[in-house]
Amino acid sequence: MKVVFVTGSSRGIGKEIAKIFAKNNFKVVINCVNRKEDLEKTYNELKEINPNILALQGDISNYNIALDIFNKIENTFGNVDILVNNAGISHIGLFNQITPETWQQLIKTNIEGVFNCSHIACKKMINKKYGKIINISSIWGNVGASCEVVYSATKGAINSFTKALGKELAPCNITVNAISCGAIETEMNNFLSSEEKEAFIDEIPYMRFGKPEEVANLAYFLASENSSYLTGQVITLDGGLL
Numbered sequence: 001m002k003v004v005f006v007t008g009s010s011r012g013i014g015k016e017i018a019k020i021f022a023k024n025n026f027k028v029v030i031n032c033v034n035r036k037e038d039l040e041k042t043y044n045e046l047k048e049i050n051p052n053i054l055a056l057q058g059d060i061s062n063y064n065i066a067l068d069i070f071n072k073i074e075n076t077f078g079n080v081d082i083l084v085n086n087a088g089i090s091h092i093g094l095f096n097q098i099t100p101e102t103w104q105q106l107i108k109t110n111i112e113g114v115f116n117c118s119h120i121a122c123k124k125m126i127n128k129k130y131g132k133i134i135n136i137s138s139i140w141g142n143v144g145a146s147c148e149v150v151y152s153a154t155k156g157a158i159n160s161f162t163k164a165l166g167k168e169l170a171p172c173n174i175t176v177n178a179i180s181c182g183a184i185e186t187e188m189n190n191f192l193s194s195e196e197k198e199a200f201i202d203e204i205p206y207m208r209f210g211k212p213e214e215v216a217n218l219a220y221f222l223a224s225e226n227s228s229y230l231t232g233q234v235i236t237l238d239g240g241l242l
Contacts, residue, residue: 008087010038012186016216055204110154131174175231182238206239
């Protein structure tokens with residue numbers, strides 16, 4: 001039974017990714033930093049599906065905390081076979097008005113968490129000659145977005161990281177891919193008014209926002225043996241927007 005660790009999985013996309021693995025009899029580890037109640041709720045929901053669920057609260061952007069989390073996973077379930085780097089935050093605002101504290105928070109959460117978890121996980125994966133790393137990115141990492149400059153930069157970094165690490169780990173039978181999400185119906189987009197959402201939807205050829213379950217389905221495919229020759233790719237899931 002393989003072990004999957006989904007960061008930032010108390011709600012939204014991360015929760016749906018954890019759920020699809022739980023339904024398919026994986027050992028599933030969920031995680032968040034601050035949303036303890038949400039994490040407990042998700043843990044209880046997943047336990048009704050699958051008894052092999054572990055919830056670990058902690059800030060993975062801190063390397064020592066991330067290492068402690070991986071040690072707890074190993075002691076409970078064994079080594080992580082599949083890592084889904086989902087944890088992330090966004091910020092809307094003009095670049096000339098953003099504070100250094102805000103961009104440091106974005107960089108710390110969106111980049112350092114991915115680097116830390118991937119660095120820790122890949123060591124065991126290299127020894128086993130097996131592993132899957134899936135990074136949840138954004139279309140703004142592909143093309144950039146006005147008023148989301150630092151967020152776009154962090155996701156662009158994840159895209160380049162995915163391509164480079166995919167090449168480096170391929171000889172060890174480890175795949176590294178990213179899902180570049182468009183507009184997905186999550187709390188992250190709740191800042192949009194109904195009028196703004198409608199205007200955004202008008203630009204999407206598929207004429208709707210994506211669903212977290214659709215991201216989860218793609219993540220599950222990337223973790224399967226059906227994608228064993230697919231690595232170093234940034235796959236866009238945006239309803240045809242770009």
